[in-house]
Amino acid sequence: TFIAARDSRGGWRKVSYADMLTDVRAIAQSLLAYGLSAERPLALLSGNDIEHLQIALGAMYAGIPYCPVSPAYSVMSQDFAKLRHVCEVLQPGLVFVSDAAPFQRAIDAVIPANTPVITVRGQLNGRRQLSFASLLEQPGGSEADAAFMASGPDSIAKFLFTSGSTKLPKAVVTTQRMLCANQQMLLQTFPVFGEEPPVLVDWLPWNHTFGGSHNLGIVLYNGGTFYLDNGKPTVQGFAETLRNLKEISPTAYLTVPKGWEELVNALEQDAELRERFFSRMKLFFFAAAGLSQSIWDRLDRVAEQHCGERIRMMAGLGMTEAAPSCTFT
Numbered sequence: 001t002f003i004a005a006r007d008s009r010g011g012w013r014k015v016s017y018a019d020m021l022t023d024v025r026a027i028a029q030s031l032l033a034y035g036l037s038a039e040r041p042l043a044l045l046s047g048n049d050i051e052h053l054q055i056a057l058g059a060m061y062a063g064i065p066y067c068p069v070s071p072a073y074s075v076m077s078q079d080f081a082k083l084r085h086v087c088e089v090l091q092p093g094l095v096f097v098s099d100a101a102p103f104q105r106a107i108d109a110v111i112p113a114n115t116p117v118i119t120v121r122g123q124l125n126g127r128r129q130l131s132f133a134s135l136l137e138q139p140g141g142s143e144a145d146a147a148f149m150a151s152g153p154d155s156i157a158k159f160l161f162t163s164g165s166t167k168l169p170k171a172v173v174t175t176q177r178m179l180c181a182n183q184q185m186l187l188q189t190f191p192v193f194g195e196e197p198p199v200l201v202d203w204l205p206w207n208h209t210f211g212g213s214h215n216l217g218i219v220l221y222n223g224g225t226f227y228l229d230n231g232k233p234t235v236q237g238f239a240e241t242l243r244n245l246k247e248i249s250p251t252a253y254l255t256v257p258k259g260w261e262e263l264v265n266a267l268e269q270d271a272e273l274r275e276r277f278f279s280r281m282k283l284f285f286f287a288a289a290g291l292s293q294s295i296w297d298r299l300d301r302v303a304e305q306h307c308g309e310r311i312r313m314m315a316g317l318g319m320t321e322a323a324p325s326c327t328f329t
Helices: 017-034 050-061 081-090 100-110 132-136 142-150 176-189 209-221 238-245 257-269 271-277 293-307
Strands: 003-006 012-015 042-044 066-068 094-099 117-121 129-131 156-161 171-175 199-202 225-228 252-255 283-286 313-318 325-328
Touching: 003 050, 012 017, 017 050, 017 132, 017 142, 042 050, 042 081, 050 066, 050 094, 050 132, 050 142, 050 156, 081 100, 081 171, 094 100, 100 117, 117 132, 129 132, 156 176, 156 209, 171 176, 176 209, 176 325, 199 209, 199 238, 199 252, 209 225, 209 252, 209 313, 238 257, 238 271, 252 257, 257 271, 257 283, 257 293, 271 293, 293 313
Parallel strands: 003 225, 042 066, 042 094, 066 156, 094 117, 117 129, 199 225, 252 283, 283 313
Antiparallel strands: 003 012, 156 171, 313 325
């Protein structure tokens, strides 16, 4: 299994590497018809799901740059200022959303009427709309494979926008060389990823380099399995993360300090969670902010009590422009 996500009945929908490649080649073949390029890339406005990954990999297979955009720019914003800025910079030739309804207002406000929109579910009113299923109707052929073979280390894989915390978000070019070199650096730094295919349970957004380049890349580069966690490290959202971690035992856990804070609170109180979480855990990792000493000490303590030893906690410094890793401690 390459990726798994919860289905509507609460089970896991799983996609194998072979099935993913079949779908990716079909999508690549379909995308080639739209004349997309670095000047007219594919923009993904919705968040993490299987279809998002399929179309992103399909674009890369076809040598078409894509850009995962923060969903908050579309569904939380009232004036769509950041989305408008992103689209003015990108000039996307094709747009993707998983669910039409939550994005209708943003699309109407920002996306030109002649720009096609791909949707997995729902209907957009008054728009040129394509179904995601239609991209899979024809198998990938020689055109898709030729486009794949024409891509090289300096081909643009995607554009990522910085967070825009102080100014408007900045577009950062990510090449195939950057992604591959960074994953090889990670493997040489953490050989554990090559000793056993990594299993991650991960919520981090793919429009950010930590989730979309670092964590997703670790799984893909090393033939692992990515369980898509729809939880978040908030009081309301963390229950879903705990539900997933009680079912799936990751081999490494990589998150932001707030995620570690919520997790250690639960680990200290829940024996069932400890049993599942630590059963094959080899590595802890945090980035994006500092981890307080008190949280670190509590994680060490609960690991020692359950496993008889600490789990090594690694910290990473990186940036979007580095795809992302620079140094580790």
